[in-house]
Amino acid sequence: MDIFLSQVLNGLQLGSIYALVALGYTMVYGIILLLNFAHGDIIMVGAYVSWLVMAQLGLNPIIAILLSVVACTLVGVLIDKVAYAPLRNAPRLSILITAIGVSYFLENGAQLVFGADPKVVPAFTDVSTIKLGDIALSFPAVVTVLVTVVATIALTLLVQKSKLGKAMRAVSEDMGAARLMGINVNSTISFTFAVGSALAGIGAVLYAMAYTQASPTMGMMLGTKAFVAAVLGGIGSIPGAVVGGLIVGFAEMIVTWLGLSVWKDAVVFLLLIIVLIVKPTGIFGKTMSEKV
């Protein structure tokens, strides 16, 4: 029973990290229909900032968390301004390839600055387990799940209730019409990037908490999986991203538990293929009809 519970918690923890990252993918895709390949690498930036602040400067973990989130937000907005904004009206393929270029740039830049070998991020707290009755639960896992729940609720409120959220929904529905209604499209898109990247920053801290590592290419697999999660759930949908993230997390947990961990990447991708074939727009995705 104990093992079962801790496995479920592991799956929840992994799934929550994927969900947070997937939310970033989904928001950016929802608004400018761009697969932001660089999103995974923003997490890498966040993890390195955590490492810099704690291991190199020896500062308080809370400062590390704050700085990581701020750094990720800035990097996300900067990427949008420098690389994507000039291509707003370009063909979709060009923007996608630019995103791949940005991802390449961040990965290799990190490799140049920090070296190829992984850096160990120190523990954020001394507490490693918390007792719930007589069951000991892993503290990072509980924090990860709680933070994800809070972040998802906050994001949903932001998108559904606030004025900025309304602007975001309007831009994603029809950019031209939104502009005519007096919405500043560019700043709305920048804001979306900022929110998505801030979530990636939180994801980075949680990832560093769970796996205590930062390496230049860490964002690639994490990003790809989170992206799979976003597509699985239906890209553009916030609940879809969370559900997708949890599905991917649990799938990995189950495969690993069965002792087949070498196959876990294949299982995740196979899951994606099956979902896409059965429901091409993902679980929560809206079917869009094409106008001729």
Next chain:
Amino acid sequence: MEEELMNKKRPIISTGGRGPAAGEKKRLPMAARYAINAVLVLVVLVIGELMIDGGAITRYQSTVLEQVGVYIILAVSLNIATGYLGQLPLGHAGFMSVGAYGCAIFVMRMGDLLGVGMRDFTTGTPLSILIVIAGLVFGGLCAAIAGVIIGIPALRLKGDYLAIITLAFAEIIRVVMLNIDSVLGFTLTRGAKGLTGIPGYSSFLLVFGCVALVCFLIHTMMKSRHGRAILAIRDNEIAAEASGVNTTYYKTLAFVVSAFFAGVAGGLYAGCIGVLQPAYFGFMKSIEILVMVVLGGMGSMLGSALSATVLTILPEALRAFSEYRMIVYAVVLILVMIFRPQGLLGSYDFSLSRIIERVMNRDFPWKKKAESAAKEAAGEGVSADAER
């Protein structure tokens, strides 16, 4: 040199000047066009081989040249799916790996079976050459089968989803290559340890013979009815379907042909480097090939070949700066996309026959300019007259 080689085999997508006045123009007969190009390919191959034999090109340089050839085939084959069909597959390295493993295992097993030693493959006895050619075709067919399996579900999806599903398939192929031995119970790919002891059967002649053949085949395909159907799908899928083009068939066809040639390139790659590891064929390899196609200009065979050549030779030439290489790659990619989204050459393709015809017709660009200037002057005169 390989640029020259490419020059003769690029598709002339625009038929150019088949207007009402075409009858007055002198045209080069098709047979003559093919003959000129074939002779030039042979000349290049012979010169290259003589230079290698004579020692003008070192062993190291010829290995780099072979890799250039492999990447040209990869870029040109991806160009079918990206430039001509207008899709974005992100799993080209998957097809390449299927072809590489298929060809390498075929050649090794057949070599054992028929008693052809490692040295025979490097020196090139007739039997070994036959085995290698059969192996390349086998590798290509394996990749083509993978292409069918991937293409049929993937091509139902559009744009980004297609990119993702091909990426997913390529990753699955990689994981399968890594772990297949434990499932089969006998050694096939040797997993992460890598497949070693592959005979070094790739030579300058073989690789560039394949380059010429592949470019020729793609060129003729794209000039045929089938090629035009593929281009029609790229330009407007709905209109193409409405005009009676079987879009599913032609999309799958383009995808499978692209996979086949990637498999052949994989086979040559295996013979070139002698060791295969699944890690060689990750997502990054697919991106590398895509970058070549995009930089050269999507839909331009010459562009793909040129950028494959430059992007393979440049890192070798800039060994000292290898740390910065990838960053430069990334920055160049972003800058090209921002300032020239259609790629460096766009969809321009070079045609030797077209130039010869121009010379035959005394139809030079500068002449045209002078003519139009004269016309303009005359036109102005007319309007001035009218005003008066």
